[in-house]
Amino acid sequence: MINHLTAWGLPTNYQNPTPEFQLARVLKAHKSNYEVVAESGIFKATLSGKLLHSTEDPSDNPQVGDWVGIMIFDEQTAFIMACHPRSSALQRASVGAFAQAQVLAANIDVVLIVQGMDHNYNLNRLERYLVQVRACAIEPLIILTKADLCSAEECTERKEAVRGIANGARVILHSMFQEDSEEINQYLSQGKTAVLVGSSGAGKSTLVNLLMGTTHMATASISASNAKGRHTTSHRELVQLQNGALLIDTPGTREFGLTDSPEGIEMTFEEISQLSGSCKFRGCTHEHEPGCAVQDALEDGRLEARRWHSYQKLHREQDHYGMDKVQRRKKDKALGKVYRSAQNDSRRRKGRS
Numbered sequence: 001m002i003n004h005l006t007a008w009g010l011p012t013n014y015q016n017p018t019p020e021f022q023l024a025r026v027l028k029a030h031k032s033n034y035e036v037v038a039e040s041g042i043f044k045a046t047l048s049g050k051l052l053h054s055t056e057d058p059s060d061n062p063q064v065g066d067w068v069g070i071m072i073f074d075e076q077t078a079f080i081m082a083c084h085p086r087s088s089a090l091q092r093a094s095v096g097a098f099a100q101a102q103v104l105a106a107n108i109d110v111v112l113i114v115q116g117m118d119h120n121y122n123l124n125r126l127e128r129y130l131v132q133v134r135a136c137a138i139e140p141l142i143i144l145t146k147a148d149l150c151s152a153e154e155c156t157e158r159k160e161a162v163r164g165i166a167n168g169a170r171v172i173l174h175s176m177f178q179e180d181s182e183e184i185n186q187y188l189s190q191g192k193t194a195v196l197v198g199s200s201g202a203g204k205s206t207l208v209n210l211l212m213g214t215t216h217m218a219t220a221s222i223s224a225s226n227a228k229g230r231h232t233t234s235h236r237e238l239v240q241l242q243n244g245a246l247l248i249d250t251p252g253t254r255e256f257g258l259t260d261s262p263e264g265i266e267m268t269f270e271e272i273s274q275l276s277g278s279c280k281f282r283g284c285t286h287e288h289e290p291g292c293a294v295q296d297a298l299e300d301g302r303l304e305a306r307r308w309h310s311y312q313k314l315h316r317e318q319d320h321y322g323m324d325k326v327q328r329r330k331k332d333k334a335l336g337k338v339y340r341s342a343q344n345d346s347r348r349r350k351g352r353s
């Protein structure tokens, strides 16, 4: 018998960490309402009280793509009892929260960074996505959509420019008027989970529709379609593609704030990391020191000023996040102390009375 959950990306050697509960994967997460798929079907789900109160960090709460342990309540509803460890998580700095990471999707194999070749085209933004995806240790794939809006020369030029900053990530040109999506499909293999990111209007939903085709719309992913059978991006959701791969669309990720993994910057700006190693002084700030390899490269044109400024901006942002996180931890710790001492006082008072 084919294990139903393998069609939802369950790795063959997966060990269920909580065998007392049924294994399920989160298909949708909207605030505290979830939809999960288990061997026995699709359920609406909510977090169990225990899980709700035991998670200190909001990023530990289940997200789209997570493997969870559920207890089935009736034919349609279930409780999520446990959120299992993730093989990977695509996260960004949380919007409006101080130095908190927000998990956008869990257990991801590849992130498709979608950018339109219209006014959406922007190398700095691509670098930001690349840094953060790599900071999460996930493979990035860049898809330049709306190729029909550029001349053939412009397309080639832009693809080359993107290759120049991609540091080894694959770059694919795409248009909705193309008959097939074979080139993209190569990276979306059976049982692998991909996430689409890109700013609003980049062409993500259009691409999801193309990759989903029509046959799978009749299955679980019907909920991803409106009456006209079109996928619409209102919230994150995991769908099955025609070729057996799984795809999560993230709507309008306009803000894609960096968290604090320096690996992302090092991998994306490898040439700058290498140059830094040749500076005369260790700890060179690359601003005014003599014998600075970065300044030399900027002067003779080996390093483009745009790229250097982008690197500096992203580096600063990441440093800020790191410093804010240290501060937040200190504050949390101090608050914890105040709370514990108040608890002890109250216990003592109770003991005396």
Ligand SMILES: Nc1nc2c(ncn2[C@@H]2O[C@H](COP(=O)(O)OP(=O)(O)OP(=O)(O)O)[C@@H](O)[C@H]2O)c(=O)[nH]1
Pocket: 145, 146, 147, 148, 149, 174, 175, 176, 177, 198, 199, 200, 201, 202, 203, 204, 205, 206, 207, 233, 250, 251, 252, 253
């Ligand atoms: N010319 C052209 N237009 C495209 C192409 N792909 C998408 N579009 C158009 O671009 C607009 C935005 O596309 P969507 O797919 O809705 O963009 P999105 O990234 O899902 O946007 P959000 O849902 O806001 O995150 C739509 O009007 C599409 O028809 C393409 O390859 N060529």
Ligand SMILES: [Zn+2]
Pocket: 276, 279, 280, 284, 285, 286, 287, 289, 291, 292, 293, 294, 295
């Ligand atoms: Zn230097």
